[in-house]
Amino acid sequence: MKTIFRPLVVAYAGLSVLLPAAGLPWPVLLPAGLLALLAIGELWLGAVTGRPAEAGLPAVRAGLVVLTGLLTLPALALLLYPFGVRVAPLPLIAGAALLATVLAAAGLLRLFLGHATTRTAARFPDPAGSPGCLDTRETPLETSHSRTAARFPDPAGSPGCLDTRETPRRASRGRELLSLLTGRGRFGRAGDGGRPGVPVQRLAGQAPAFPAAEAEEPAAPSRTAAAVTIPIALALVVGAIAVRGVERGPHPELPGYLTVALNGWAAGITHPVTVPARGLAVPVRVTNSGLPTNTQWLRMRVGGAVVAARPVTVMTGKVYALSVRVPPLPPDGCLRAVGISVGGASTVFYARSATTTSPAAAAKSAAAAKTGATKTAGAAKTGATKTAGAAKTAGRAAC
Amino acid sequence: MSAVTERPAPGLTGARSGAPRPAAEAIWCAVTLTVAGAAGAAAIVIAYRRAEWGAGGQFGWFWAGMLVFTLPVAWWSIRRATSARLRMAVLIGYGAFTYLPKLLRHPSGPLYHDEYAHWGQSHGILADGRLFEANSIVRVIGDYPGLHACVASLASLTGLSIWQAALFVLTTAHVLLTLGVAVLAGQLWPDPRIAAAAAIVYSLNSSFLFFDTQLGYESLAIGVLVWALAAAIRATRATTVPSRLGWAGLTLLLAGATTATHHLTALWMTGILGLLAVVCTIHSIQARELVTPARVAWALTSGTALIVAAWLGIVAPRTGSYLDPYLGRALDQISGLAGGDEGGRELFSKSVLPWWEQTAAYITPGVALAGMLAALGLWWHRRYTDDPITRAGTSALLLVGALYFPATLLILTPAGAEGARRSWAFSYLGLAIVVAPVVVALLDRARHWPARLPVRFAPAGPIAAGAGLLAVCALMLVGNNAAGMNPSYRFPGPPVYGSDTRAATPEVLAAAKWLRDTQGGGFRLVADRYSGLVLGSYGEQHPNTGSESFPAYDLYRAKPGQPISPALLAQLRDWRFRFLIVDRRMAEQVPDINIYFETNEPLRHDGVPAFDRSQLTKFDSMPWLIKIYDGPHLAIYRFDFGSLDRTARRDRPAREGNR
Structure with missing residues (x-):
């Protein structure tokens, strides 16, 4: 539940700061707006796919959160259009709050249905279940995918697999910046019984592997957050200096x-x-x-x-x-x-x-x-x- | 290539003994890339400054700046020992850095042709909150409000200006595109090195640095396309119904977002998904486990096609007529060239590009072809070892990548050149993802090359392979950009008549401001392409440069004393055109990009100005045109259609020689 409620609260809080009545300057509004959009992006994922496992680079979840958060803005504008509502702060904020609520409800429903599926799966375990994978009901297709995965082991030491051979340590890579916001990073298993996208299938019989990896988990979200924020910060510094160099440098006179x-x-x-x-x-x-x-x-x-x-x-x-x-x-x-x-x-x-x-x-x-x-x-x-x-x-x- | 299909020998995977610890490695990477990035940015600033002052050498400085960062990035992101997280960080930094050339080109506002249109459109939404308003510079963009709504909403919520909000959205989209290519490759090959290689190879395409970073709808849409494709492959891989439904739902949501943002990207998405579905179906004949993925792919193709068709049919029915001339004329011209007709383009005609850029541009398709052939060979070699979806996905992307080559033929035609350049950003997606495993395979295989040599030469193989690949990377980066982007888009410089990026002179800007301040905004006016850009954006007017059905340029073409077509006058009056803009440089110079009004204008383009001065000064003696503003080059006339049938009396001068 917390995976849903925390981003929802963050979204509400961010949106409330954006209210025009507050009359706050852009240095406050911008981070608040971005925080709200990231939280809504997280809710989109919770409602549509669940928290995705990573493959190759651990960028799937972070990228999708940012992308869906960003696309929330045009989506809201387009959703409001048929009702004759113009693009303005108040309708956008109200629309975003409503959308966040709907997405949270959808996420909860997904979670609930997932638990129901888990219970069913626990009663009827799949004999072909592949141990150590996110999805216990793997088909021969995904087993065959492991052929490709096996040929490309992660040189840095983590196994290269998609859903199938995902180990808890591997799955932890997908936690990045927003995990910190939503509190899902360090205490990922609290609340609703595990990490979204992971627990439903794990409960069907793969749980024992989890505690062993738990000890290695704490550093993962902060490292991933650092992997996202440090290059952005460095690029901002370099870019700002370069832009200043271009704008403040002498320019030839233009024709009068x-x-x-x-x-x-x-x-x-x-x-x-x-x-x-x-x-x-x-x-x-x-x-x-x-x-x-x-x-x-x-x-x-x-x-x-x-x-x-x-x-x-x-x-x-x-x-x-x-x-x-x-x-x-x-x-x-x-x-x-x-x-x-x-x-x-x-x-x-x-x-x-x-x-x-x-x-x-x-x-x-x-x-x-x-x-x-x-x-x-x-x-x-x-x-x-x-x-x-x-x-x-x-x-x-x-x- | 057989070596690369084997599991690497024990001891070759993971960090080598003695390698730096991950934290130290990350710090070392951050320091080196920050220094390289700062040096690269400084070199680009120097390049732009030299170009601005006409000092020369800008091409060398620019590429030095780009390569001093790109090559270390390629090394850090593809080397074996780099951790997945560090690879991601490097790619994020690379995405941010590669936005710099466009940002530094003109940090304070729109500059490129389409940017004026999109900036004006976003500005309009911020001002009156209404979507789907017509745009006079690019007539269909009002039907695709995804980018404009995003930018205007962000500006409206946060208090940023439209340009600042646009820069935020575009930088984010650019970084997402870079990461998205890696993620898409990761859905086929879970090796992070291949993912990183795919992102680097994709970044070599001609649109990556300048076109898909501008304030244009493709800049946002192409990133969404890449993530939608990644979600689609995830959907085909899913083995449970909820998971499949979730990823399919996400794919369709992103398809909807793409469709609402950009027409061409939406069509490419439908096509690529269709290819994936066809290939999955064909492969499923032998690999029965592909039956379900094929069904998923068909469902996604149908869903996306339905979304696109509904949008094109209901919301944006004008899109067909907007796109058709580009492709139709290009195909006509291709067939004409094949039949021996003259009229093709002379590549790099009167170009200011240095010889080495031009040479690189000619070599690039050959290198791309070699890469594709190697990818084809690798695909064939691994046909029994790759999992079915990887095999099917690779087949589809090979086909997408192969489209790059016919598009290079279109570059030879005047009408098709623009379309060809536009297509490369999409076809390169296929090319990059299928070539990436080849790059990694070459590097891996290079480890075994010196096996027959003395031990002291052991590092020679990887070093030679790495250096060779970096050289090819540099060649492709230079060549693709030389082929794909006009120098006046890439570098600043003195004002040039007929250049989209250098035509916004103080005179034109002042005229636009005067017109807006004294007459108000939102008036329809007839203008040439370059005045229209400024008047339609900063001036907040609705310029029209004419078309086949509304030949506004006939106003200018008419000789003095020759009557203007009554049908055209009726169109001008009925559609409430208020002003006529005349740039007298049309009679003095040939436009830099050889377009006066629009691509298909019926004017001479043989290096001689298409007008003479009398054609442009005749308006001074037409009683139905009131000249309300005049400068050294630009004049503004107000239409007075009520005086169409009137004539003015000319009096004999009172004093000869009166000044």
């Missing part, structure tokens, strides 16, 4: 740029603008990033013709908010491109006059517009939107 953009109300121009008789102030934003201080020509073009120009000095790393006055346009109702440029960068929008007159008068106004002075103010202005109401369309035929 000068940009021009419509600013303020003008940045929201979506249709041709109507220019009133007094002209129109258009806010423009000029940015110099990384280029040396220099002087550029600020030009205004109306209908492709330059109607005004003046030099502006743009300093390194400065942002300028300029206001450029568009002169009154000829009242011919024609659409004209209004271009504002600084150096090689320009903006273009389209405008027409707010008023319309006869074609002859319009021609006169056009000439006036071309020669009119353009007033460019250096100060920032937050001009109100000057787009007048609907433009009169009379006289457009002349365009």
Whole structure:
């Protein structure tokens, strides 16, 4: 029972720390979250497979605990999705707690069914049971697997076998970091009658081998935990120093740029603008990033013709908010491109006059517009939107 | 190979007399590998710095840094006397170290093409909590929210940023992948040396260092795939119903997680399980004890196929049309090449790779073939001594590994090159696991080589074999990465137009920020591939680079005065596109990776820019486009579809020569 309840308690405790109401910083939240996920990973294993025996490297259980713990997060998000619940801390925490509870119940059920199976197996012992193995009811298949196992003895002294030739010492390799959390390491046999994945079959007749190995058990979980944590810690130290070296080292300067953009109300121009008789102030934003201080020509073009120009000095790393006055346009109702440029960068929008007159008068106004002075103010202005109401369309035929 | 099938002679197993005690050995191992790791990391930092400053020599420094750690790791993990726990620790350290090249490449944020998409997708989930939102950079990733949900949930629970949470998830997944390969090998051969050798051999594949470490769905899914396969083999080995059900259940759970994370990995998983089932069935004709495992394998294959089919059919029906062009065009091009057509790729054309990397890349498939043939020989030699599941599993993995070779043909075609590279991460799984016993067998056999020589030459055999294998390991590591990853992905450098990793210049980033700050996010816009990456991620917009059915690039292709297709304009208006992005460098330079918009774009790719300047400046005189932002290269226009039928009047300049 403790193999189930301990991770469940750890999961609850970790999740409670994550509650947004606690308002804790990430250095507290991260370990608490990881602890909760590892505990849920342990519960996944308890519910689905039982604690697995190791084969080859003693990494099966540790790996599966981490993997299932990690995958709990997307699983929760996907499980909540059909209910219309969005990914947010509170639903995730509630979902994780519920999932942990369900997994614990499944684990208990598995444990209970395992005991029932054990009792049945004890009453009807399998004559073909292979001594010293986790699974007493081995088939010829697993016996044949021992052929491969026998050919590959563990050079470090432990027998190489899967479920079949697993000795207690070998099985103890599978205990690693989470064993410490769940209290299953040093006192592995307490509580529910032995280690998950192991005892059910052992009780069928292999128990005598257990106490002999017990004396060697205590060091195993701490060694395995060390085998997991030490390389991670060393990698973190080396990695952190290397990352700092990359980030804090000198970097070559990236190319600078000068940009021009419509600013303020003008940045929201979506249709041709109507220019009133007094002209129109258009806010423009000029940015110099990384280029040396220099002087550029600020030009205004109306209908492709330059109607005004003046030099502006743009300093390194400065942002300028300029206001450029568009002169009154000829009242011919024609659409004209209004271009504002600084150096090689320009903006273009389209405008027409707010008023319309006869074609002859319009021609006169056009000439006036071309020669009119353009007033460019250096100060920032937050001009109100000057787009007048609907433009009169009379006289457009002349365009 | 006969020697290796025998039980090692007494005295050769276990720690030799005089060998260091386990604790001392572990301390010695930790010290040597920490020093090697620190030296390796320093060399990689130097390599990146030299590349960044254009000082040259980055390739040599990089590989020196990698090999100074990888080779001792290979030695520690495959030597006989290393304990199983120490082997595991070494592999964990190796998994962590091999994440460094990608991490150091750009520690502070996304850099690769797909990373922008996945980062943006995770960011979206964190911001509004909704899964299955469409992504404009890689259109199908919204249908596979496994990675994004994982990253966003972790960020949401712990207060980490999306990038920090992603780094945590990816590093964990990378270490799990390394360990998972060893565990998978351990399900077939319970010798920890073979397990460790399999992990090391797998790490030589072209995706391991850079592709499967990026913020991408495959980086998480491939680790899950490996563990699912290990669980599947465990299920076939189980001899009790509860145990079998448990492992089968775990396999299907992991299959579900894989399917919700990445389409290709899910398809590979189904295929590999199917191969295992077929092979088990064939072997069961002679080995009756394989009947139950074959049934289990078929059940797992069916279950996985059902999950994948349901997901593809119900949740992600667009996946087929997304993947089809890659394979379909590649096969067309292969058949075209076979028929004598021109149009294949010239390998390493204009590559900046040093000659020795290119040479290694050409040699690598040959070495892999030799390894596979040796594995085949060993498999045949052990056909009567291996247990049936090991034999069947090896057969299946031999077939998976054999897929590596046809994929190398695809690399010759423009459309198939990407798919070929993507497949190697999976086919190498089979290759690594079947070649690992060969590596161990060679080392074991080398002990007997100097039998006819004087005693003083006794260590020569193992030393020669070990050194030879380490040299092959180095060759494969260099060659596979040279073949599989573009140099601009591997090394930093000055901004390069048309490079996914070096196109995020300050100008483009500033434009994306300006657009988001002044116009808001979430607008549809037409853009080239490189501007779209930045605008779609940092800019929080929805860029579209066009496709066969939505030829947005025709906007750019039209000559001045030439009308834009009404159908395209109708699509733009109906789908509420708001902005057009124009990068004028398209008229000045050829993209570094030879793609302007998307892989199948109908543009010239003959070393000459596909556009002229007038094609890109014509927008300045179209009344239905308002130029709201302009920089040295990049301009942003707003669509005004209401002005489509309007024309603007051009006036005669008032003063000639007016500046």
